[in-house]
Amino acid sequence: xxxxxxxxxxxxxxxxxxxxxxxxxxxxxxxxxxxxxxxxxxxxxxxxxxxxxxxxxxxxxxxxxxxxxxxxxxxxxxxxxxxxxxxxxxxxxxxxxxxxxxxxxxxxxxxxxxxxxxxxxxxxxxxxxxxxxxxxxxxxxxxxxxxxxxxxxxxxxxxxxxxxxxxxxxxxxxxxxxxxxxxxxxxxxxxxxxxxxxxxxxxxxxxxxxxxxxxxxxxxxxxxxxxxxxxxxxxxxxxxxxxxxxxxxxxxxxxxxxxxxxxxxxxxxxxxxxxxxxxxxxxxxxxxxxxxxxxxxxxxxxxxxxxxxxxxxxxxxxxxxxxxxxxxxxxxxxxxxxxxxxxxxxxxxxxxxxxxxxxxxxxxxxxxxxxxxxxxxxxxxxxxxxxxxxxxxxxxxxxxxxxxxxxxxxxxxxxxxxxxxxxxxxxxxxxxxxxxxxxxxxxxxxxxxx
Numbered sequence: 001x002x003x004x005x006x007x008x009x010x011x012x013x014x015x016x017x018x019x020x021x022x023x024x025x026x027x028x029x030x031x032x033x034x035x036x037x038x039x040x041x042x043x044x045x046x047x048x049x050x051x052x053x054x055x056x057x058x059x060x061x062x063x064x065x066x067x068x069x070x071x072x073x074x075x076x077x078x079x080x081x082x083x084x085x086x087x088x089x090x091x092x093x094x095x096x097x098x099x100x101x102x103x104x105x106x107x108x109x110x111x112x113x114x115x116x117x118x119x120x121x122x123x124x125x126x127x128x129x130x131x132x133x134x135x136x137x138x139x140x141x142x143x144x145x146x147x148x149x150x151x152x153x154x155x156x157x158x159x160x161x162x163x164x165x166x167x168x169x170x171x172x173x174x175x176x177x178x179x180x181x182x183x184x185x186x187x188x189x190x191x192x193x194x195x196x197x198x199x200x201x202x203x204x205x206x207x208x209x210x211x212x213x214x215x216x217x218x219x220x221x222x223x224x225x226x227x228x229x230x231x232x233x234x235x236x237x238x239x240x241x242x243x244x245x246x247x248x249x250x251x252x253x254x255x256x257x258x259x260x261x262x263x264x265x266x267x268x269x270x271x272x273x274x275x276x277x278x279x280x281x282x283x284x285x286x287x288x289x290x291x292x293x294x295x296x297x298x299x300x301x302x303x304x305x306x307x308x309x310x311x312x313x314x315x316x317x318x319x320x321x322x323x324x325x326x327x328x329x330x331x332x333x334x335x336x337x338x339x340x341x342x343x344x345x346x347x348x349x350x351x352x353x354x355x356x357x358x359x360x361x362x363x364x365x366x367x368x369x370x371x372x373x374x375x376x377x378x379x380x381x382x383x384x385x386x387x388x389x390x391x392x393x394x395x396x397x398x399x400x401x402x403x404x405x406x407x408x409x410x411x412x413x414x415x416x417x418x419x420x421x422x423x424x425x426x427x428x429x430x431x432x433x434x435x436x437x438x439x440x441x442x443x444x445x446x447x448x449x450x
Contacts, residue, residue: 016247019196019221022064026199029057035120035147040093046417061199062115068197069111069154070104078103093117110152122151122200124172126192128210139179139190141172150175158194159187163217167194188213196222206230212238224250232257239263243272248282255288259295270296277304283313287346290319294326302327309335318346325354333358337366348374352383356390364399372406376413381422384410388429392436400433400441408448 032053039059044050067075082091082099093116101108125142139157143150153172158165159181170179181190189210193202204226206214215227215238224245231239240263242254255273263269277289290308293301305323308316324332336354343351348370355363355370371387374380384407391403411419411426430449434442 016221016249020247020249022061023222023225025057026061029053029061029199030121030201032057034058038119039116048415048417058121058199065115065197065199066100066108066111068195070100070106074100074104114151118149120145120147120149122153122198124198124200124202124204126202126204128190128205128207130186132186135183137181137183137187137190139181139192140176141179141192142176143172143174153198153200155192155198156194157181158189158191158218159183160189160191160213160217161185161187165191165217189217191218191223194218196220208234208236211236215241221247221249225253228254228257232261235262237263240266240269240272243269243276248280248285251276251280251282251285252288255285255292259292264292264295274301274304277301277308283311283316287313287315287319290316290323294319294323297326299327314343314345314347318348318350321347321350321354325350329358337363343370344373345379349379349383352386356386359390361394361396361399364394364396364403368399368403368406372409376410380410381425385425385429388433391433395437397437397440400437401444404430404433404441404445404448411449 034052034054037052037054039054039062070078078100081103082096085099086095093112097108097112097116100106122143123145125144127140127142129138129140130136131138137159150173155170155172157168157170157179159168161183168179168181181187189206191214192204193200208230211227211230211234214223215231218224218227224242224247228239228242228250230236231242239254239257239261242250242257245251245254255276258264258269258273273289273292277286277293280286280289286308290305293304301323305320305327308320309324311317311320321332321335324335332354336351337359339347339351352367352370355367359367367387367390371380371383374383387403387407391400394400394403407426407429411422414422426449430445434445
């Protein structure tokens, strides 16, 4: 198997962006439903299978856990040892282990057996209790994965009294581990997996006071994200604090959470989000703020939308165009036609929506060109359904066949092993066209969609 090193910790945009990317990788692995796959496999049904969420997303996270366990200096020396020892040769996971063991002097068979030659990941349920009389905090960590496999997990636990923290390095080795920490005054926060390095699903049953302390004192990106998620779930006013966070990802997350919270109409919150929409240096955050304002349906923001609809960022321009659809639909339709096939990414989604909703059969070339020029992606999968709806407006058989060809060209560009996920959507769209457009179109679809 290839050994892929995805060291997001070296991200040129800083640790917050690195941690966000790492978290996204882990979430994508978890959502992929690949728990039964070992990292090292000797057979692949298809050559593209090697590029899956286990080899890449999970593989990168495994390397990060290894880096955390041995330390930065030893990690990079071990990689250098592996590369020098195996230059001009093929390498396997066992060679990497030997290089790490030679460099660090540690027995790492347990790590390789668990993560390289094994499958799955831990699911942890974390509970807290405090015995003030004895001056002891008890943290119970239960591994709840249904596989029955028990993971060995070396982790850091930080115990906070205010901003002061004491770090404990501990091991989880059993289905249920109870960690005991002494205290003279009850801790404000016990932060399990303090380096936020574990590849795991965690149900962390903190109190509201714990979450507030985590926001104030624990500084990592994932610490702050977990706190924002908690505030949103509990509808706590502290949620708005995320609007001022240094990380664009936290500001975006907070805007999304506020949109579904009781605070979405709060005057101070609205004023802050208006400022973000006007001034934020991060384009995706600015776009998120504009989209939030669009949902208010307040026409007073029309000037803001107009000033941003030509922004160099497709995300910002697309969000602003959504705003104009709500406040000035005729202008939005004219602008959408003007962008035409040149629109990309988030802007192309909005252009397609506007033209399909407001356009006529005379817009066929614009809609068709916009669809064809969109790269193969999840976005294009979503766009296909809209394009099919637009084709229902078309009566010219030649144009219908061209539209069907557009869709089939995209469908055939999707790797075969993924078509089972999207073909039901293609079939549903083609069935609607067959039913609405008569025998010639139906026969053509049967000919090309096999």
